Amino acid sequence: MEGLNLITPEELQQKLEAGEKLEIVDVREDEEVAQGMIPGAKHIKMGDVAMNLDYFEDDKEYILVCRSSRRSESVGWFLHDHGVKVRNMVGGMLEWKGELMF
Numbered sequence: 001m002e003g004l005n006l007i008t009p010e011e012l013q014q015k016l017e018a019g020e021k022l023e024i025v026d027v028r029e030d031e032e033v034a035q036g037m038i039p040g041a042k043h044i045k046m047g048d049v050a051m052n053l054d055y056f057e058d059d060k061e062y063i064l065v066c067r068s069s070r071r072s073e074s075v076g077w078f079l080h081d082h083g084v085k086v087r088n089m090v091g092g093m094l095e096w097k098g099e100l101m102f
Contacts, residue, residue: 004076005087007063012089013098016040023062027075028093032067036093036100046071053082061085068092 015022016039024041026033033043044052046066056062056079064072064079069092076086089096 004073004080005085006090007087008090009095009097012038012063013096016098023060024065025062025075026065027072028066032093034102036102038065038093038096039099039101041065041101046075049075049078056082056084058083061087063087063089065089065096066092068094 012022012024022040024038026037026041026043027046027049028043029045030043037043042055044055062079062084064076064086066072066075069088069090072088072092076088079086
C-alpha cells in the first residue's frame with residue numbers, strides 16, 4: 001500500500017501566499033486550536049471526523065493538520081478509505097511558521 005500524499009508547511013504557506021483556495025482541516029482538540037490555527041482552516045476534531053463525513057466532497061482535496069502530523073495521518077487514512085482525497089501536512093503545527101488566526 002502506498003502512503004498518504006504529503007505537503008510540507010512551507011509548500012502550504014506558499015500556496016496560501018499565492019492565493020490558492022485550499023480546503024484545510026485542523027483535527028486538533030479545542031484547547032490546541034485556541035492557541036492559533038492556519039488562516040482559513042476548518043476545525044473538526046479527530047473524534048468528530050466520522051460524524052462529519054458529509055462535509056468532505058468527492059471533487060475536493062483536503063489538507064489535514066494537527067500538532068505533529070500523527071493524528072492527521074490517522075484521520076487521513078480514515079478519509080482515504082472513504083474515498084476522500086487528502087494530503088497530510090508533515091510536522092504539523094509544530095513546524096508551521098506562517099500566520100495564525102485566533
